[in-house]
Amino acid sequence: MNQKLFEDQHLTPNEKTIADAITKMGMEVLTYTEDELAKSLQISNATVSRFWRKIGFKNFKDYKNTYKEKMDISPANKLGNMMEQVTSSTIHAQMMSMSVKHLEITLAQYRAEDFHHAVQSIVKAKTIYIYSPGPSEGLGNLLNYRLSRFGFNIKVLPKSGHEIYETLLHFSTDDVIVMFGFVKLHPESRVLLEHAKKLGMKSIVITDSIVSDFNMLADILLFASRGELWEFHSMIAPTFMIESIIIAVGKETAEQSMKKLEMLDAIRKEYKDLLPR
Template sequence: MGKRGIRMNLDWNLESLSPGQYKIADYIQKNLQSALFMTEQEIADILGLSIASISRFWRSVGFKNIKDFKNQLREHLEVTPAAKMKNIMDKANAESLPGQFLASSIEHLESTLQHYSQESFEAAVEAIVTARRVYLYAPGPSSGLAELMHYRLSRFGLPMHRLDRGGSELFEDLLHITGEDIVVLFGFVRLLPEAKVIVDHARECGYRTVLITDRLVSDFSARSDVTLYASRGEIWEFHSMIAPTFLIENLIVAVGMKNQEHHLRKLEQLNQLRKKYDQELPR
C-alpha cells in the first residue's frame, strides 16, 4: 500500500475543537477535493450545522478563512485514480447496483490508501506477532471482521480471544489481560462505553491497543497506541465493509510474513490433519 491522492497535513488541534468542529474536521479531511469547490453554506447544510460554525472553524485549525484554506489546498491538489474511475463510470451511465457499488468501493479503498500510514501498519503487525495473547473487541457490524482475524490468525498458532461480553460482564475478561497482551478494537463512528473502558484499562495495566476506525478526526483518535483508518463512507451513507476487510486481510498477510517458517509449518500441519481424517470429517 502506498501514498496516493491528496495528502495534506492539516493543523487539527484536537484539544481546542468542539464536538461540532470534530465533525467538520473529519468531513473536510475525507473530502479535500470536493471541499475545494464547496461554499460554507453547502458544508453547513451537509453537516447540519450553522454557517457561523463553519466560518469560525477555519481559524481554529490554522487558516484565516475558507479562502485561505482553499488557496493552500490547491497547492496540494492532484487527480486521484478514484476520481478517474468514477468519471468513466458516469460517462458509461452504469445503472446496475454492481456498477454503482463498484464505484463506491473504489472510492473507499482509495480513501483508505490515501490516509494509510506505513509506520502505524507496521506497529500494529509487530504488536500482534509479539503479544502473548491477541484480544478482539468488535461490536455490531464489525463482528465479521473480528471473526475473519480470529479464524486466519489462529491458523498461525497465535492465541486469540474474542471480547464478546458487554456491560459489566466485560470485567470478567479484563481481569485476565496482562501487559504482554494486545487488544484490537473496532471503533466505527464512535467508541462504545466498553471500548472506552478497555483503552482506559490498558493505560493502567500496560497492554497495547490497536484501534481500527473510520474516523480521521475524533475525540478518541489519540486514545489507542496504534490507529488504523479504513473508509466506510460518511455517517449518512451506507457503511461499506470493503475497505476494512481490505485492511484486515493485509494485516493477516503481513502477520503471516513475520516468523514465516513457523507460520507455514502450522498451515502444513493443518493440511496433514485434513488428509489424515478426510474420511471421518470431509470438507
C-alpha cells in the same frame, strides 16, 4: 491534507465532525461554500467559521487555497473522480464504483508507519484480544480465524455488558487489543481502551473516523472508509485492511505460520475418512 493537520489540536465534538468530514471529502471540499458545509453537517456557521482559525487558517478560502497547492493529482485520484461520475442502471456497476472510491479514500489516508507498528504489536503480543461489536463482528471473526491458524493466542471479547469487566482481569502489558470503532466511541470501547492504556497495553483501532475521540485513547489508528453517516456503509475497505494485516503478519512470522498450516494439512489427511471436507 490529512489527519496530521489535526493532531495535538484540542477540538470540540463539533470541530471533530468538521475535521473528519473535510478530510474524507478530499478534493470535493473545494466545491463547497462555507454555508453549504455547515448545512450538510448540521453545525452552525459560526462554529464552522471559527474552526478554520483554530487549525491555523484565516478562513475557509485560505484553507481551500492551501489545499489546492498541496493537492496531488495522481492517477488514483483521476480514476476515483471518473468512477464517481459514471452513471449506470445496474447495481453491480454502482457497487463497483463505490468500492473503488472507498479503497482510494482509504489508501489516501494510509500511513505506513502506523500499519507497520500495528503488525509488529500483533506479532509480539502474548495474547491478541479482538473487540468487534455490531456490524464489525464478521471482520473480527475473519481476523480471529486467520491469525489462529498462524498459532496466535486469540481471545474474542464480549460485545457489551458486565462480561467485559471479567476480561479486563486478564489484560497485561504484553497483550494487544484490536478494536473496530465505527462512527463513534461507545462506552464499552472507552472502558477497554482506557484500561489498556492504564496497563501500558497496546491498542489498535480500525475506524472510519479520521478525527474522533479514538485518537486520544488508541495507540494506533488505521483508517478504512465506509462512507458518510448518511450513506450505505460498505465493508470493502475494512476487509481490505484486515486482509492486509493478515498477510503482513503471516510474512513476519513465516516460519511459525507455515509450520502451523502444515500441521493443519497433516491433521486433515489423518482424519479425512471420519471428517471429510
